[in-house]
Every structure is written in C-alpha cells, then in structure tokens.
Amino acid sequence: xxxxxxxxxxxxxxxxxxxxxxxxxxxxxxxxxxxxxxxxxxxxxxxxxxxxxxxxxxxxxxxxxxxxxxxxxxxxxxxxxxxxxxxxxxxxxxxxxxxxxxxxxxxxxxxxxxxxxxxxx
Numbered sequence: 001x002x003x004x005x006x007x008x009x010x011x012x013x014x015x016x017x018x019x020x021x022x023x024x025x026x027x028x029x030x031x032x033x034x035x036x037x038x039x040x041x042x043x044x045x046x047x048x049x050x051x052x053x054x055x056x057x058x059x060x061x062x063x064x065x066x067x068x069x070x071x072x073x074x075x076x077x078x079x080x081x082x083x084x085x086x087x088x089x090x091x092x093x094x095x096x097x098x099x100x101x102x103x104x105x106x107x108x109x110x111x112x113x114x115x116x117x118x119x120x121x
Contacts, residue, residue: 025096030065033089039082039112042066046105062107063100065090069112079112086110087120 031041048061065086074082090108091097100108109117 025093025099026065029089029093029096030067030086033086034067034082037070039067039069042068060106061104062109063105064109064111064117066111074112082112083110083118083120090120 026044027041030044033039033041043066045064045066046061047064052060054060067082067086069079069082087108087110108120110120111117
C-alpha cells in the first residue's frame, strides 16, 4: 500500500501542473509575437458554451487570445495581417495545438479589442 500513495501523489501533482505548464507556454509564445510598440499581449481566456449540447459537432470550448494594438486606428489590412501572424504562430507550435486539442478546445480566437474576435482554428 505504501507504494500506491507516492504514485497517487505524483499523478495528482502531474495533473495539477499540466494546465499551468500549458498556460505558461501559451503566455510565453504569445508575448513574443509582436514588438511591444506594435501590440501588447494581455492574456487568454477559456470559454465553454453551456448552451450547446456536448454531443453536437458545434464548437463548445474555445480559447480567446487577447492583444491590444498600440494604435486605436488600425487599417483593415494591418488588422488582417496581425490576426494572421498570431494564428500562424499558434499553428506552428504543434505541441501547443496538440495540448489544446487534448484539453478539449475546438477553436482559438484572437481579439485586439473588446468588440470583435477573429477565429484561427
């Protein structure tokens, strides 16, 4: 019985540390996407829509990655390029995409203000 207790503690420690490691990885990656003068990484938020049944093919759980652009007046082309840059940074990190998928995320969105979000995957 004494061998099970350390195993259970180790398993519990691993389970508790996994989301933290995932979050730190995401925070580090996203904080390096833009130069500070162009955009600032704010953080991320996990959203799960309870109004959608779990057995449907519609996205239920998604991640919002939040930035603020240095200028409030951004041209549409610049905004599109910024969304593309964030999405491609995420997609290139296959380990992170796998972690997100394993954690049940159906989609990742990018926000540069409080009014709109742009879907990555």
